[in-house]
Amino acid sequence: MPSLTVREGRLRRHKRVRGRVNGSPQRPRLVVFRSNRGIEAQLVDDLTGKTLAAASWIALKKSFKGDKSEQAAEVGKQLAAAAKKAGIEACVFDRAGYLYHGRVKALADGARKGGLNF
DSSP states (O other), X not given: OOOOOHHHHHHHHHHXXXXXXXXXXXXXXXXXXXXXXXXXXXEEEXXXXXXXXXXXXXXXXXXXXXXXXXXXXXXXXXXXXXXXXXXXXBOEEEOTTOOSSTHHHHHHHHHHHHTOBO
């Protein structure tokens, strides 16, 4: 019985959760992607398959200084600002199979501070 790699396990968890978590135009799905270098998040309407708002660590100002958790919190605030501009106030959180701690939690807290409800 072969064991799963970390990546395969995360993708399996993500598929399982995606069966239950869906985004609508009123409450889009906030999906997180975490890499070794940074973090990205987007609000997706699953009915039409369109991204309504997005934020990435790449778009942070060059003057930004901080560790990756602070970077994730700032991305969360940027996503909340983009969501307000698009007229979105509430969403459902999809952690994409990642554990809810560290950078994923920091992004969620930053989005909440920015005004998103989930």
